[in-house]
Amino acid sequence: MTKRALITGITGQDGSYLAEFLLEKGYEAHGLIRRSSTFNTDRIDHIYTDPHDAKSKLLLYYGDITDSGQLTNLIYNIQPDEIYHLAAQSHVRVSFDMPEFTGDVTGLGTTRLLDAIRRSGIKTRFYQASSSEMFGDSPPPQNEETPFKPRSPYGAAKVYAYWMVKNYREGYGMLAVNGILFNHESPRRGETFVTKKITRALARIKLGVQDKLYLGNLEAKRDWGYAPDFVEAMWLMLQQDEPEDYVIATGETHSVREFVNLAFNHAGIELEWRGSGAYEKGIVASVDSKQYGVSSVQNKNLEKPSAYSSLPTVYLSGKSQLKVGDVLIEIDPRYFRPLEVEFLQGDASKAKKKLNWEPKVKFRDLVKIMVDEDIKDLEEMRRCQDVIRKLANSKSMQ
Numbered sequence: 228m229t230k231r232a233l234i235t236g237i238t239g240q241d242g243s244y245l246a247e248f249l250l251e252k253g254y255e256a257h258g259l260i261r262r263s264s265t266f267n268t269d270r271i272d273h274i275y276t277d278p279h280d281a282k283s284k285l286l287l288y289y290g291d292i293t294d295s296g297q298l299t300n301l302i303y304n305i306q307p308d309e310i311y312h313l314a315a316q317s318h319v320r321v322s323f324d325m326p327e328f329t330g331d332v333t334g335l336g337t338t339r340l341l342d343a344i345r346r347s348g349i350k351t352r353f354y355q356a357s358s359s360e361m362f363g364d365s366p367p368p369q370n371e372e373t374p375f376k377p378r379s380p381y382g383a384a385k386v387y388a389y390w391m392v393k394n395y396r397e398g399y400g401m402l403a404v405n406g407i408l409f410n411h412e413s414p415r416r417g418e419t420f421v422t423k424k425i426t427r428a429l430a431r432i433k434l435g436v437q438d439k440l441y442l443g444n445l446e447a448k449r450d451w452g453y454a455p456d457f458v459e460a461m462w463l464m465l466q467q468d469e470p471e472d473y474v475i476a477t478g479e480t481h482s483v484r485e486f487v488n489l490a491f492n493h494a495g496i497e498l499e500w501r502g503s504g505a506y507e508k509g510i511v512a513s514v515d516s517k518q519y520g521v522s523s524v525q526n527k528n529l530e531k532p533s534a535y536s537s538l539p540t541v542y543l544s545g546k547s548q549l550k551v552g553d554v555l556i557e558i559d560p561r562y563f564r565p566l567e568v569e570f571l572q573g574d575a576s577k578a579k580k581k582l583n584w585e586p587k588v589k590f591r592d593l594v595k596i597m598v599d600e601d602i603k604d605l606e607e608m609r610r611c612q613d614v615i616r617k618l619a620n621s622k623s624m625q
């Protein structure tokens with residue numbers, strides 16, 4: 228029989244990869260989406276099919292993790308075999324600005340869902356998106372036995388949710404698990420998380436759309452993995468007979484600075500760091516012109532024609548090549564956090580032993596995947612704009 232999964236947070240990075248993964252496995256995927264004044268389904272548009280089509284296997288419902296009535300209805304009506312709870316206010320820096328909201332969505336949201344399952348009386352398996360941010364300043368390597376010492380409202384909300392999962396598992400016999408996932412990234416990563424912020428800015432610098440990138444703490448160390456690898460681990464956890472919690476990580480750790488250096492290197496730019504603290508700057512030390520590549524339109528200094536006035540937001544104006552000594556990175560203290568998690572490095576040996584899970588993509592390849600994808604996307608956008616410009620010009624000549 229076809230299995231049914233309900234995914235909260237289906238429009239997010241992980242939700243979109245998980246939906247793809249489950250559809251591929253023959254599941255029917257049901258997703259909770261928020262009503263918004265603009266479309267928020269970019270990441271799943273490619274797998275969406277017309278719901279009028281009887282064969283459609285991806286079904287979406289409006290709802291919010293703060294609305295328990297709707298959650299109970301959905302669970303009762305869908306009767307999912309598996310629930311993947313990924314919806315959250317997931318940005319750590321933002322959680323300092325909105326601690327109460329983060330507690331409501333990221334913490335209490337899990338309780339609402341667990342209780343909706345209990346009240347609806349259905350038998351289902353439940354996955355909670357727990358986080359390495361819960362470890363806070365517990366020293367690395369962190370595993371399932373490491374104490375939680377959260378250092379953000381987000382981390383504290385996730386710790387609360389973690390314990391609610393354990394309570395419902397032990398109190399009501401639910402097959403509910405915590406996947407304690409370390410940072411995982413991809414080209415679909417939200418644009419304000421540091422990896423995507425770096426690779427997106429690099430592509431824009433390379434194509435002459437942006438001059439500089441402003442960052443916060445360059446010394447923080449993270450265990451960065453690849454999101455598609457990590458969603459497979461979520462699924463594996465729910466296929467076990469015994470509900471248990473698992474750490475999912477690559478075991479490798481790197482600083483934000485290392486990420487920046489490797490990303491820029493991959494695009495042919497060698498950086499030199501000068502100054503310290505808030506005054507530190509990343510400066511072009513050399514450019515490998517072969518690797519950096521000079522796209523044919525890059526030096527054209529395209530003028531913005533009047534026909535563009537109705538065109539989008541980013542007009543990709545050309546710009547001359549980078550020079551040695553150009554300042555590409557500066558520090559903006561606004562991106563520092565009131566408290567920082569300095570060092571995350573996961574020990575996923577339990578997942579390896581019991582789930583037979585191992586990451587396929589490690590740090591170096593992850594950086595390359597993200598840089599290449601962002602450059603490719605921007606080049607495609609530029610080509611489209613060139614075509615539109617030509618069309619607009621030929622029309623105005625008629």
Ligand code: NAP
Pocket residue numbers: 235236237238239240241242259260261263267290291292293312313314315316317318332356357358359407408409410411412417
């Ligand atoms: P993400 O890209 O920020 O996606 C978050 C999802 O939650 C989006 O679909 C968002 O909807 C939805 N959402 C937010 N508030 C909601 C609400 N009130 N009601 C319903 N939906 C809501 O996050 P992600 O990187 O995919 O992460 C997925 C989950 O794993 C999150 O719980 C995150 O905290 C956790 N986690 C992530 C990582 C990581 O490194 N990525 C590591 C450990 C744990 P919109 O699209 O409408 O905003």
Ligand code: GDD
Pocket residue numbers: 317318319320357358359360408409410411419420421422424441442443444445447448449483562563564567568571
């Ligand atoms: N976002 C951001 N922006 N972070 C910066 C910047 C910047 O300009 N400059 C330096 N950083 C540092 C942050 O201070 C942090 O130490 C590190 O880069 C990673 O920041 P994020 O990419 O925002 O991720 P995170 O580690 O705080 O949180 C992510 O991983 C958690 C798992 O550990 C999120 O995905 C959470 O939802 C997830 O639970």
